[in-house]
Amino acid sequence: MSTTRITINPTDTIATINPNIYGHFAEHLGRCIYDGIWVGEESPIPNIHGFRKDVIETLRRMKVPVIRWPGGCFADDYHWQDGIGPRSQRPRRINIHWGEVIETNQVGTIEFVQFCRLIGAEPYFCGNVGSGTPRELRDWIEYCNFPVSDLSGSTWAQQRAADGSPAPLDVTYWGVGNENWGCGGNFSPEDYCTEFRRFASFIRGFGKKLNVIACGPANNDVEWTDRFFRKLHKDYWPFNNIDGFAAHYYCGTAGTATQYTEEEWYRLLEKGLRMEELVVQQRAAMDAWDPTRKIGLIIDEWGTWHPVEEGTNPAFLYQQNTIRDAIVAANTLDIFNRHADKVVMANIAQMVNVLQAVILTEGENMLVTPTGYVYEMYAPHQGAQSLRLRVETPEIHFQKTKILQTSWQSALQKGEKMEGNIPAVSGSASIRENVLFISLTNSHVHEEAEIVVNLLGDARAERAQARVLSGEIHAHNTFDAPHQVVPQPMTVDVKNQQLHVVLPPASVVTITVVLSGF
Ligand code: AHR
Numbered sequence: 001m002s003t004t005r006i007t008i009n010p011t012d013t014i015a016t017i018n019p020n021i022y023g024h025f026a027e028h029l030g031r032c033i034y035d036g037i038w039v040g041e042e043s044p045i046p047n048i049h050g051f052r053k054d055v056i057e058t059l060r061r062m063k064v065p066v067i068r069w070p071g072g073c074f075a076d077d078y079h080w081q082d083g084i085g086p087r088s089q090r091p092r093r094i095n096i097h098w099g100e101v102i103e104t105n106q107v108g109t110i111e112f113v114q115f116c117r118l119i120g121a122e123p124y125f126c127g128n129v130g131s132g133t134p135r136e137l138r139d140w141i142e143y144c145n146f147p148v149s150d151l152s153g154s155t156w157a158q159q160r161a162a163d164g165s166p167a168p169l170d171v172t173y174w175g176v177g178n179e180n181w182g183c184g185g186n187f188s189p190e191d192y193c194t195e196f197r198r199f200a201s202f203i204r205g206f207g208k209k210l211n212v213i214a215c216g217p218a219n220n221d222v223e224w225t226d227r228f229f230r231k232l233h234k235d236y237w238p239f240n241n242i243d244g245f246a247a248h249y250y251c252g253t254a255g256t257a258t259q260y261t262e263e264e265w266y267r268l269l270e271k272g273l274r275m276e277e278l279v280v281q282q283r284a285a286m287d288a289w290d291p292t293r294k295i296g297l298i299i300d301e302w303g304t305w306h307p308v309e310e311g312t313n314p315a316f317l318y319q320q321n322t323i324r325d326a327i328v329a330a331n332t333l334d335i336f337n338r339h340a341d342k343v344v345m346a347n348i349a350q351m352v353n354v355l356q357a358v359i360l361t362e363g364e365n366m367l368v369t370p371t372g373y374v375y376e377m378y379a380p381h382q383g384a385q386s387l388r389l390r391v392e393t394p395e396i397h398f399q400k401t402k403i404l405q406t407s408w409q410s411a412l413q414k415g416e417k418m419e420g421n422i423p424a425v426s427g428s429a430s431i432r433e434n435v436l437f438i439s440l441t442n443s444h445v446h447e448e449a450e451i452v453v454n455l456l457g458d459a460r461a462e463r464a465q466a467r468v469l470s471g472e473i474h475a476h477n478t479f480d481a482p483h484q485v486v487p488q489p490m491t492v493d494v495k496n497q498q499l500h501v502v503l504p505p506a507s508v509v510t511i512t513v514v515l516s517g518f
Pocket of ligand 1: 027071072073074178179301349350355
């Protein structure tokens, strides 16, 4: 068993953890929207206005703050007017990105906002830049947000009222395109910047403060960021209609979703931890152009991306989810917490049945994945003050094959062996009034990790409780055995300014500590 020493001063705060860091992403892709969250009002599966009751209840427990919709690549081929009016009359379109299946538009704007309200989340809509127009985006905002009264109201606001919502939908997060360096139009950073400025010029809040979000880089492509801001600065400054800049980072896979060696376990965790490098380098690149930090860094798609499950439609991106995915999720959320002064939103991809989902469904059955339990366990961080923490932990060394080139689903590897290393224990901490909340992971496949937490300053720990999520390194939940990996209570020893806890191998642990005297 190794020992990790953690030092925390409960007054040494970084910033408030924006709850939106715990955001999600739901695209019209595979079985995410249809089957996953929507079954329709006529379904024998219990539902509220067509949305699955079991999914709603589970997401409420996770305290989902925000959901990005309708894509993804789908967004730049989506025309919002297809998803309004009577459902029986909505057009049937081809989902060109995801298997050329028929999109029935049964879940449109009003339905999706209704779903968000049912779970207590804010909608974050991604506008269509690639195949759409500034007018289309501006009209969508008007449809959603312009007030209507008996005597007045615009045509779009009256249409919304006729569709069932006289009250404005108050959608305040608006993305200007998705992956415009790729599926969203294949733009260069300069060309996208020109498009962004054109679209954003017509965005109006109609009395509400909107958050306008520009498309950031693929992975940690600092050049995209630099060239986008250079162009914005050179030709269009001061340009105030930009609040967020959104990168995407999928750490990919090593092995498959459920079959991997110990080396592959570590390799994937290492790739997941590269999110820190992305955040550090992207925020530095943004600081050069936005030194007063008005623009927030967003990671509005992130997660693991495994090879498709046998027997499933390859275009549907369905994958299982083990304790390994849970540790990737926990490490990533810890990174965002530690950068709470810059990261304002993050959206795991995706919510249900697609990629690193928090929920899987099959007919009337539903299960929470290990990643989903991480979201439940980490919820107390939302809105708390992030704390600086010093972690002295041993490194885990492992062998890996030299990677020459990576894409999300595969890596071009060369036979040459290299050594990789990751910290045995990672984590973050936050404080709300006198309650300290610590989250930790033990990445070691066999060894327990002894943790000694020392509190600095006048704070004393009165009492503490902890929860642990752990299992054999391939452990996961199935529809036959949905409770293989679920959080369990665990004990923490508390002595004045010291906490003592032992993390099992391959685990995620959260500790709640009530403090006095600070
Ligand atoms: O999440 C799946 C896809 O990954 C999204 O549609 C796209 O934005 C990204 O390439």
